[in-house]
Amino acid sequence: xxQVKQNSPSLSVxxxxxxxxxxxxxxxxxxxxxxxxxxxxxxxxFLISISSIKDKNEDGRFTVFLNKSAKHLSLHIVPSQPxxxxxxxxxxxxxxxxxxxxxxxxxxxxxxxxx
Amino acid sequence: EAGVAQSPRYKIIEKRQSVAFWCNPISxxxxxxxxxxxxxxxxKLLIQFQNNxxxxxxxxxxxxxxxxxxxxxxxxxxxxxxxxxxxAVYLCASSLESRVKTQYFGPGTRLLVL
Numbered sequence: 001x002x003q004v005k006q007n008s009p010s011l012s013v014x015x016x017x018x019x020x021x022x023x024x025x026x027x028x029x030x031x032x033x034x035x036x037x038x039x040x041x042x043x044x045x046f047l048i049s050i051s052s053i054k055d056k057n058e059d060g061r062f063t064v065f066l067n068k069s070a071k072h073l074s075l076h077i078v079p080s081q082p083x084x085x086x087x088x089x090x091x092x093x094x095x096x097x098x099x100x101x102x103x104x105x106x107x108x109x110x111x112x113x114x115x
Numbered sequence: 116e117a118g119v120a121q122s123p124r125y126k127i128i129e130k131r132q133s134v135a136f137w138c139n140p141i142s143x144x145x146x147x148x149x150x151x152x153x154x155x156x157x158x159k160l161l162i163q164f165q166n167n168x169x170x171x172x173x174x175x176x177x178x179x180x181x182x183x184x185x186x187x188x189x190x191x192x193x194x195x196x197x198x199x200x201x202x203a204v205y206l207c208a209s210s211l212e213s214r215v216k217t218q219y220f221g222p223g224t225r226l227l228v229l
Contacts, residue, residue, distance in 0.1 A: 042223075046217050091157075107155065
């Protein structure tokens with residue numbers, strides 16, 4: 001049962017344009033969402049997160065939007081740069097007890113930013 | 116600040132052999148996680164420690180996988196005996212404590228079982 005889904009395995013965007021990566025989830029208990037970026041042969045690196053009490057969080061070129069009614073979130077990168085080329089994972093968690101930090105990951109979207 | 120360290124980075128073994136992976140989390144991080152990432156999939160949590168106690172090991176195949184964090188710092192993950200389907204990247208992550216949701220990952224150990 002894939003509770004976090006990233007339906008686009010890959011995305012190609014021109015440098016300077018906007019990259020939009022999408023993520024859908026099925027578990028309505030999820031209350032915290034994170035995006036991780038992964039380069040080859042490295043571990044995932046935390047990028048940005050959002051709590052379910054918000055619908056938008058911005059950090060520099062990165063903005064995450066959350067639509068709770070649609071159980072959908074998206075990551076916008078503006079403007080896209082060649083160094084953004086990586087695999088992006090969406091992750092979700094819920095609760096505030098000892099297992100609150102347990103993350104459920106999507107399958108990832110490979111972003112290629114072309115010159 | 117040093118990140119999460121893992122070793123070895125790569126390991127090739129024959130099926131039915133045993134293998135062990137080591138992880139040193141970020142200093143001061145009480146919570147440590149081991150993930151398995153199979154090619155084309157997202158990381159899947161195997162086990163979560165809070166200090167030296169297990170918080171969640173519901174997805175750890177306990178007939179062949181074991182993990183320990185004896186002094187609440189370093190951790191080892193062992194597979195014995197290995198199967199072909201264990202070929203994956205094994206990622207270690209840490210967070211300040213179990214309610215802090217941002218985890219920091221190490222570079223991973225890539226295991227190939229032949």
